[in-house]
Amino acid sequence: MPLIKASVEELGFDFDDIEILISGHAHPDHVEGNALVKEMTGAEVVVGRLDAPDVRAARTPDGKPLPIDRLVDHGDTVTLGGTTLTAHLLPGHTPGCLAWSLDLEEGGRTYYGFIECSLNGRFLDYVDNEAYPNIVEDMRTTYRKAREIPAEVFVSSHGVFYGLDEKYTKLATREEGDPNPFVDPEGYKAHVDEQERLFEEALARQLAE
Numbered sequence: 779m780p781l782i783k784a785s786v787e788e789l790g791f792d793f794d795d796i797e798i799l800i801s802g803h804a805h806p807d808h809v810e811g812n813a814l815v816k817e818m819t820g821a822e823v824v825v826g827r828l829d830a831p832d833v834r835a836a837r838t839p840d841g842k843p844l845p846i847d848r849l850v851d852h853g854d855t856v857t858l859g860g861t862t863l864t865a866h867l868l869p870g871h872t873p874g875c876l877a878w879s880l881d882l883e884e885g886g887r888t889y890y891g892f893i894e895c896s897l898n899g900r901f902l903d904y905v906d907n908e909a910y911p912n913i914v915e916d917m918r919t920t921y922r923k924a925r926e927i928p929a930e931v932f933v934s935s936h937g938v939f940y941g942l943d944e945k946y947t948k949l950a951t952r953e954e955g956d957p958n959p960f961v962d963p964e965g966y967k968a969h970v971d972e973q974e975r976l977f978e979e980a981l982a983r984q985l986a987e
Contacts, residue, residue: 828874899977
C-alpha cells in the first residue's frame with residue numbers, strides 16, 4: 779500500500795481525497811487492498827453484483843473481510859464531480875468482471891474512454907471447471923461484445939495490456955501538434971484480437987491434455 783499511495787501522490791493527487799474505490803474483478807491481487815484503502819480514506823467500495831460472493835469469501839492477508847458498500851449491475855453508473863462512469867458486464871475472467879466507459883475531452887474533442895476489466899484468459903481453467911462451468915461460453919461472448927465497444931482511449935487491468943509505458947513515454951516527449959498516444963482505437967481492436975487468440979490457444983491446450 780505504501781507504493782500505491784506514493785504513486786498516487788507522484789501523479790499529483792492527494793491519497794486522502796479518494797472517495798470511491800471500484801473493484802473491476804474479484805481476483806485477490808485486485809481486491810485484497812480494498813479494506814486498507816477504505817480504512818485510510820473512508821472511500822465507498824463499489825463491487826459488481828455477480829462478483830460479490832467471491833469478494834465476501836475473500837480475506838485480506840491478515841484475515842480481515844473485504845468491504846462492499848455498493849453493488850452494481852450492467853448499465854449502472856457511478857458519478858463523482860463532473861465524471862460519470864457506466865458499467866459494462868464482460869464476464870469470463872471472473873463471472874462479474876466489470877468494465878467502465880466514460881467521456882474524455884481533450885483539444886475540443888470528446889473521446890470514448892474505456893476502462894477494461896480484463897480479457898486475459900491465458901491462465902484460467904476451462905476444462906471441468908466446477909466453480910465456473912460456463913466460463914468458455916462467457917469468454918467467447920465477451921470477446922464478441924468487446925469488439926462492439928467503440929473504445930478510442932482504453933486502459934486495462936495491467937499496463938502491459940495497453941502499452942502503458944510506451945504511451946506514457948510518448949506523451950511526455952510529444953511536441954505541440956502531435957497526437958495523444960493514448961488515443962488508440964486500432965490498438966484496442968488489436969488487443970481484443972490478441973487476447974482472444976491466446977484464450978483459444980489455452981483452451982485447445984487444456985482440451986488436449
